[in-house]
Amino acid sequence: MFQNLKIRVGLILVLAGLCIAAMFYQKQAQGDIVTLGLDLKGGTYLALEVDETRARLTDEQRKDAIDRALKVVRIRVEGLGLSEPIVRKSGDYRIEVQLAGLRNTSSARNVIQKAAFLEFQIVRGEALRDALPRIERAVVAAMPNEARGAAAATPAGGVFQQGAGAQKQDSVSVGKPFESKLARAGSQGQFLVAAADTAAMAKYLALPAVQAALPRGTELVWGVASAEEAQGFRSLWLLERQPLVTGEALESAVAATDPQFGRPVVNFELNRRGGRTFGRETGRNIGKQMAIVLDEQVFTAPVIRGQISRNGQIELGQATLDEAADLALVLRAGALPAPLRVVEERTVGPSLGQDSVNKGFVAGLIGLAMVVVIMIGYYRLAGLFAVIALTLYVLYTLGALAAMDAVLTFPGIAGLVLSIGMSVDANVLIFERIREELEAGRAVRPAVSEGFKQALSAIVDSNITTLLTAAILYYVGTGPIQGFAVTLGLGIVISMFTAIFVTRTLFTLYLERRSPAAQGLSI
Template structure:
């Protein structure tokens, strides 16, 4: 038994060391960093009321849906969108080369209209089924093709028939972007927007039209930019502080609890890998408050080990054997650890549901940390303690 336990302990420590060595860099490279760590732009948009059309929470939710669709189509990475109050939307863009240009595109209302020379509106964007950008094979100019629904095709056919030989103005947000002359009636519901576009401009225009018009116009209320250097500096300082804190914890646990302290340190390493791995797998974004949540959950993970070890020490003082003390210590500590972690997890879930931005990042990291610490404390730690108890039975090695 002693020989087998020694072999298993050696293999576990070796496997954990190899895991840290090979997984360390991929984890840090693939984790998504938030605005405060990576740099980027935070913009608060305020909805503008129109006469007879008050801005409501429902209006803002619809606007967020349209904006999110635009983000997905534009391929703008690491973007966070959420409502703030009843008349504001917050856009946070991290890691984008030109975040201001992305915000300018996103906040456009994109109200499309076809107007005749008298300014009468013939067709609007509500009749649009699809919009695609392409290169004209003849002129090699970028353009946007439009496909209208059945009602739109009928209205467009009537408008082009009534304006043969005259220009039909294509207007986006009250700005004329093209004014082609109608040569013949177009009844198939297809149209083309030409306007000396670059390929990128045609693509952005197609995305705006395809995602639909915003239900309300927005003004920029606040704009805050965080440079990548400042973000990298914040991350560097956070990592250094975290390393110093973890090393201090590792030394304290070994110095005070001796052999169980070594097990706690191994558990802490596995815990860190598990939390960071879960964040990468789930695509969670790590922010400065998220790092604070991670640090807090490390404290809770260590606290769980301390509760278990103190219970084991009490059982040893009562004269129980080491194996009996471990079993009894875990049984006595279980509900204390479980209750403390569950109550904190409930709080984190509430913050995750109602919170936005940094608060949500804190709650996500804290929740993952709580779940990981429970799993490791009640499984890995117990298993390792049983293995070590087969190797060393001297109570002094367990802090007595």
């Protein structure tokens, strides 16, 4: 089929058109004809390590935590929708993340660092009333000045309501620092703490004696940002310490919009084992509130209306749909085995990346100009054919990178330039073999045919060897090494096509258009 000249020319033109279309589409979608890496486009670099502020780990535990966290972070970063993000291990105890072209670094940082430890716990707000005397004694014993301050103050939120009535302000506030900062909220198990009192309340909750004074098997947990907090309050919940199920039973989580109220929610599904446990426990607690706790903060606490098995929903209140999508992403990725902290954060500005692009572009132009001058000056018409093939090679390579949405890095440019050199080298081998055939007295057509035939084995051998090297580099390398390997391997395949197929087509087209008497070839 490819012996037909029209088919050969048609294939070359169709491939060129497809490459131009791919680059145009990429330009419209990304702003560049090829997706540029962090070193060329700019972006964010993060280095993460295990946060050991709460508990020290052994070297083996730290290494295991990093290995497990690497998988979670990679899933989360890939879920951000960025082009070719780089997530890799650096040494034994560090994770490196490169996010090319990212501008909203805080959002990505929050997604990466979020522990995503999910629990479903029963609310026990009514049990706090009986424990209040013990809690107050614990606070007064540990902080006597707090009791005197509570007696002198009359805070606006210092009423602990009971049923339909309420105790008077002065009877509660005198000598009762804990209760003076606590007010009953509208829902069954939620309490509100004034924003000005949250620091003091946090100190109370950190006291071991206060934790011991809580009802057995319960804990006080803060809520996340809500409408009440926007008005100057922070919510506090008393929960059963033992969760019904945890996020380990989670199979999927998807952000959606509540069709009834139009608010963002996260729909989740548990595995079979978790679903059985969830169904049994929710059936036992119908009519009670169930808090959905993520990273030790209550997101919402709906009332259990009936038995729930595998499917449920997390309401996010005033959150946006993007925040719901981020939450669904971290829940799908799973909980981090240990908290991570950012030990290094570096932003590569677009100006620095553009400077690298400009320098690489100038270097490429100089190299191509020298190749054009040398090839045409030495091989004349055949050299012109090589230059045309080389131009198509550049077009095909850029088009393939755009179609694959591959990332072009500075090492990738080096691989591209190297493959250009190999393409020219293939043409040199072919032209020298044709020259030998012409010097031996062969006619032009047989000389061209024999020259391509004799040079083919050497071209294929050298290119396959380099292609295997590129494959090994991609398999064992990371980041920039892989970028170099991708462009080198892709360039080799395309250079073989242009050096052999395109150049041969140009020779054939030239010879077909010449009269038999004028078929001399200067080479």
